[in-house]
Amino acid sequence: MAYTVHQAKTHLSRLLKEAEAGKEVIVMRGNKPVAKIVAIDQPKVEKLPFRLIGAYRGLIHSDDSAFDPMTDEELVEYGFDSMLDGDLVPPPEAK
Secondary structure: EEEEHHHHHHHHHHHHHHHHHHEEEEEEEEEEEEEEEOOOOOOOOOOOOOOOOOOOOOOEEEEEHOOOOOOOHHHHOOOHHEEEEOOOOOOOOOO
């Protein structure tokens, strides 16, 4: 929509609302367009997704041995050899 300078001065708040609504607002001096009023995009606020506690209960499974202590060989293999107390101890024999 095009407005004269006088109309723009008189109805500035209405023109701003039109620009915020996404309409094209042109200010004209006589027959010559001199300005365009556009809305400034609001910065997008990143909203954290809704998280339901316990939503994955029953969907993720692990073997009970996943929480067993690591053997000395596993500690060395994964780079935790500094955590060893002494010499390597052979793994326990299966019964």
